Amino acid sequence: MSFTYRLMLRDLRSGDLLTLLLALIISVSTVTSIGLFIDRLQLSFEQESANLLAADRLIRSDDAIPNIWQTKADDLGLKHAQRTSFTTMMFAGDSLQLSQLSAVSEGYPLKGAYLIDDTLFGTGSASTGMPVQGEIWVSSRLASLLNVTIGDQIEVGDVTLTVMKYLVRDPGSSTSAFAISPRAVMNMVDLAATNVIIPGSRVRYSLLLAGEKSILDQYEAWVMPQLNEGQRWQTPTQRGERIGDTIGRAESFLLLAGTLAVVMSGVAMALASARFVKRHLMQVAILKTLGATPQLLGKMFLQQLLTLFVAGAVIGLVIGWGIQEIIASLLSGLMSTTLPEPSVSRLWLGATTGLISMLVFCLPLISHLTKISPLSVLQPNAKVELNTFVIYLIGFIGLYGLMCVYTNGFLLPSIMTAAIFGIALLVAGMGWLAFKLGRSLTSGATSGWQIGLASLYRRLVPNLFQLLVFTLIIMLTLILIGVKSSLIADWQQQLPENAPNHYLFNVQANQIEQINNETHKLNVQTSDWFPMVRGRVTAANGVTVQSLYPDDKGEPELYERELNLTWSDTLGKGNELVSGDFSAQGLSIEQRVAKEAKLTLGDQLTLNIGGNIMTLPITSVRTVDWGSMQPNFYLILPKSALENYPANFVSSLFIDDASAQPFYKAMSQFPTVSILNVGDILKQIQSIIGQLSQAIQLVLFCILSAGALVLLASVRSTLEERLEEGALLRVLGAKSSLVRQALFVEFGALGFFSGLIAAIGAEMCLYGLQVFVFNADASFHPLLWLFGPLIGVCVISTIGIFASRTVLKVPPMLLLRGL
């Protein structure tokens, strides 16, 4: 074994390297576990989105899909399937009905599953398959209209198909767009024989693709130049609506937590590195005296650090993976499917964080170490000048970079950095004042109380630095707790018990009365009835949508599809006016879609409603609480504009399990009315929220434990000096109870001040985070001001006393000699 490792093992035995190793392990494991977990959540979210698309990628086309596109997919090893959708007349016995029919090829859906049932208007269960040759699956609504049940025959063009299932939900239809027309799905092999598709038919062809992202990218690059006007490349939407919001915020929280973990591990590494270097100052000087060259020492330390890093990283990664598995197992029920395995490639994040914070904090110190002359260490009068400012500056820049990589952006790290600098200033100013005040109050130090306060001022700079560390950790804790509670409260508020779980739509004006009677009998409350008319935005400020988005790229949702329009004189429940005047004779637009389409008050939108064109100015912008489960609309028109159009009505209602069956039965009197059951989705959201709350609690716990360890490391780093002083006091005759009292006062005061400043800082940061990151309303947190100082005093004096416990028992002589 080489000298380097022998020396290292000896250091390890003495505990000098242990602090650094521990800091490294904490740092790697926290960042790893949170990074992996966020990754899993994101992957699972992508999977969910893919389910909505029924594929990883999709090409939508107005013309038949060229064969070569499929051949190419085969060549690349991508899975593919086709869907052809069109509107056609269907016949069953005497009934006929225009309906939406999809023919799907073998393998469809590539992602997700059909929801089907054997009973009319059932809630459905996931099916792995699709209709086989000769079969057709129809929606309950279509079955009612055609008066068919399972086993009956339906004619589609020249082909007769047998109804096998009631179709509840297509995997390819997004929940946000209500498929109002009756629907059915059949196998592609029967399509040609029907002869319903003739030149000029309005048909939408889709090629669905699934496979590795890199291959999909390759395919995209190949196919994009070949797309014509009527063809479009689609990827899973990044954000579904409600679940997306909830998960999005949880992601933001975890990201924030991860960033804080990076900062904490940075602090831990900085402290441990400083201690490492301090403990090695003498070693280096002596080795130099004995003839060790700077080159040898540099190589030696580098080798030691790298070895330490490998050990710390491996242990940290294993622990991090374990923690992440525990978090994930708590979330096992999340999102109907199992959470995907985390990508191993994400492991580098934790490891890099450890490596960078170690290099950034250790290397400058060590390169300095190898350069200083041994005499300046061994000569008792000479002060070793370590340029700590530069070192911490370099360290901080490194941390900032890491945070940016971590959050994949600059906003969060910048807020944090600004906050930390602000806090540093605050700490320096307030701490100096407080320590000075403490000293002037305690001239003639005789009690432990006085000795404790006086020593705060005596070692001003180290104490201020320690105050900063304490403050940062407590502040981060308070921020996380604050964000967590407001997040969870927000979610719970978003989905109250008895939130509507069914929508009724396609209701004619003259049916409202009867339906109200039925629901009244069942003791079920409906929301208001909203008239609904379908229409499409064709132009904004006189410029047509086609010329605004010639190649359909980045087309905002508002222009992309046919919209449900309503009119109303009053702002409905869950809607809030942001700007403008709701009662004005113009359009009221939802804020998010307005932003996406870059529209503001006064812009003119042209709408095509059933072939009639009208142009209206935007006169108000509102936010919509999508969680309220009320019927909500992107655009609300003035009554005068829509009054004369044939409308049907929509409402939402809450139906508990007991009244579900009688309600469905009652509704069968109204075969034209569509019922959309979103209860399952709601239950899913509620369980996701419950589990996410648990996950967040757990992550919080992990970070707080890491924080406590950092505090411990920080206390230990200055403990030696404090104890040396304590030992001196005892040599001079002080009882160890006095020394303990003095230590208690010193740590208690440090804890109190850091808790107080942390509360100030946390309140400011929470404001920034709520407003800029979570897009929520700012609120005041009175409890922070109580808990900050309280936590500070309790935790820090406990840790301080705990850390110095054993040493207080040791005879002072031994202490003085050992230090």
Added chain:
Amino acid sequence: MSRNTAIKVTNLTHTVTSNTGDLTILKGINMEIKESESVAIVGASGSGKSTLLGLLAGLDVNTSGEIVLYGNPFSSQTEEQRALARGQYVGFVFQSFHLLPSLQAIENVMLPAELKGDKKARQKAEALLEKVGLSHRLTHYPNQLSGGEQQRVAIARAFASDPKVLFADEPTGNLDEDNGNLIIKLLFELNQSQGTTLVMVTHDNDLAKMCDRQLIMSSGQLTEKSL
């Protein structure tokens, strides 16, 4: 008797920066020390003896003038070269021992040989510790040893690299009389048996008298004490 020159110092000046401004500790020192000579440097506390000793051993670089130790012109060498020279020619014993607290006695003594990649470091260290009478204390840590024992370990360590010159800065300053005498006996014994040049800073007149020459340090100047 004409012996080879071990150390030659010409016009040595040394200035340090302290809190209160620049401080010139050594002001134009000239001297020569022959091989296997024993030299005592005496003088008031704070007169610059330790600084001079450190510079002679190449532990720091002087501001101006020239120090040559066995052909090594320290002030014009790189730290790399000085370190090699130290490893080859120099042993150093400090007033406050300066053992590495995380290493056992034997490990402290093994350091110089280990640095040179000597495979027999342990046997050598054992032999040296036996010579200084500590063969029963090999695996003790410095804080488990008395001051006298620590200094004996330090001496063993200084001799472990077979130095040509041994520098000792008040080696008995922190020790009681008995222990001090033991240390002095050891130093001179080793000095004689190995032919090492001994340069020692001391306050102890008796000790100084045992040396071949005495140099007096005062206000940054060095004068020879006439015998």
